[in-house]
Amino acid sequence: MALLVVEGVSKSFGALKAVDDVSFTVEAGEIFGLAGPNGSGKSTLFNILTGIPFGPDRGRISFDGVEIHAMSGHRIARLGLARSFQRETSFESLSVWENAVLGAAYGHGSGSGDDTVAEALTFVGLDREHWGRPSNELSVYDRKALMLAAALAMQPRMLLLDEPAAGLTKPEVDAFILLVRRIAERGITIVLTEHILTFLMSLSQRLLVLNQGQILTLGLPDEVMRDPRVVEAYLGSRRHDS
Template identity: 40%
Template sequence: MSRNILEVRSLSKRFGGLQAVSNLSFDIAPGEILGLLGPNGAGKTTAFNLIAGFHRLDQGEIRFEGKDIAGMVPHQICQTGIARTFQLSKPFGGLTAIENIMVGAFARASNRTMARHSASELLQFLGLAAKADVDANDLTAFDKRKLELGRALATQPRLLLMDEVVAGATPSEAGEMVELVRRVRDRGITVLIVEHVMKVIMGLSDRVIVMEQGKLIANGIPSEVVRMPEVLKAYFGDGYVSGGEYVSASA
């Protein structure tokens, strides 16, 4: 039996004339934080959506805890133990913060009392307990992002897929989110995090994989990947590669 919690093999997806993902393969070990990096348009979010069941793959295999999940729809994948956040947070307006998280909790909870208890614990975990009864639409953008995380955690995942978690965040907010991701892993949850901000993900991930034009171009520990000429070229162009060294920190 495989020791990996997730195995992706030869994943491919085309939209018309665009080959968004091409023959992508990688694994995630239990308890790992794996960063999926790449410049805009590299195919990161498409790969993410294939794993989460939001797109149907053209070919390939996705196995979670040894079970083939390719072809499952999102709610079925959620039931297997995979949850996701979205790049753009979209809370349920007209519902309070705690009610938003209860929506996720009902994936496992059999009654309202259980769902509310789970949601209350997660609000505490996220630092949002004081805002439990605030309408979700009245939260700050960053608090909405944390609420998005809480709603996903409420489904009790063993693997969490996180999409662009620090997009638009201030440096202090980005630091808080990084710490939250570490605490999520401390709860026994494996994390696959899609991000294009290299500086953030390099300090958070145990290992990173890098995509360009739909293909995997690097796989390794952050300190090694950041110096790979093919990665630097993908992000910064030929002018930023000199003997495999990082020349500019502008991004």
């Protein structure tokens, strides 16, 4: 059963069509991957889906049968759709605990109960010795884990992860893969985008590839990455960037 349905979604910034007539569905319990070269519209699509900081210009989005394309980010989060960001965002002057409390207060569940917050922090590997520390004292990995904990404290039904492995070492990437799998095992549907293709390929059950704001292909990861159009999109982007 489709938990998320995206129909004909578009978003422009002046003459630039960042997302152009994109349609797809995400099944409940699925890990759904989103790939594409730089500038393909992946982060813009994440912004549109969560209403942070904007929705679509055109198209329809429904989450568990509720139309959300015209809703504010706060209302969408209350329905159970949470996200992380490319950078390991946190309120740096607040403690680890306080950051997770804010997530809990913003989300779908029963609020900022201590048990919810403690469980989310412990789940991502931030034990009690971290809870009173300012978040700006954490390592890059632990700040990313804190961002996940704040999202999990929202008790989401779907979690959108925007390049969660960026800036991590190889061992940290491997640890994050395991963490994402454990989140999925809890029944949380996951949509993720990532430039580290091994990360994306190891987790995704289906993979959608965007190029210049449009869907290039959608299917099983191995088949998608063998598609000559996908190879050209990535290699062409690298030639252009070099």
